Amino acid sequence: MRALLTSAGIKNSSIHDALVDLLGKPIAESNALFIPTAVYSFPGGPGMAWRAICGKAPAPLCELGWKSLGVLELTALPSIEEATWVPTVRDADALLVWGGDPLFLANWMRRSGLTGLLPTLRSEAVYVGVSAGSIAAASTFVETYDEPPRGNDGPLKSEDVVFASPQGDLDRILVTGQGAGLVDFAVIPHLEHPDHPDASLANAARWAARIPAPTYAIDDETAIRVVDGDAQVVSEGHWKLFQP
DSSP: OEEEEESSSSOSHHHHHHHHHHHTSOGGGOEEEEEOGGGGGSTTHHHHHHHHHTTOSSSOOGGGOOSEEEEOOGGGGGGSOHHHHHHHHHHOSEEEEOOSOHHHHHHHHHHHTHHHHGGGSOTTOEEEEETHHHHTTBSEEEEEESSOOOSSSOOSEEEEEEEOOTTOOEEEEEEEEEOOOSBSSEEEOSTTOTTOGGGSHHHHHHHHTTOSSOEEEEOTTEEEEEETTEEEEEESSOEEEEOO
């Protein structure tokens, strides 16, 4: 399937136009499924999911004017017969994969069966990632945590690191996880965002050095458009490609 990997949703007209181009038709004629799972491992996750669904989150996605919008909760799927939910996924024009904890998200993508289903979906279908949703699309990803991840499944590996920032040194846990393998590169979102001081350009270079694949560090005005394995940057902001 096609992909549009963003840092913070459909933030500008360039990213919006790229989404419409990938869909091959207007958003108003497209059916979407929203996947909020990644946010539930955070305190206040249910409220964050509600705000995203209602279009009250700072990352535009659900409120774009879809023909139809459903919620696909991955943690529920193992208890449901596949015949109940798989046809709905196959019929969707877009899977909107929300932000949060990429390790938690990738775990539930596997446990739910979605990871195995993705390669079989229509070539016209579009995977739209936001932050963790973009990170988890890679085969191998690296993410930073303030404290050990809350999920039950541990990472492939983790290490303590210290990142520099204008506010002083930041103690972080750098975690390597296994993603969905939808794309052959990795994403570091929120480049140079004031609320993400560990994602400065200098820190992103150290971060990317742990990833055995090309890695795009992208800011909130940037996305990666992928068709037939070909990745193109769509940006009204700043980005950097790091090679392994």
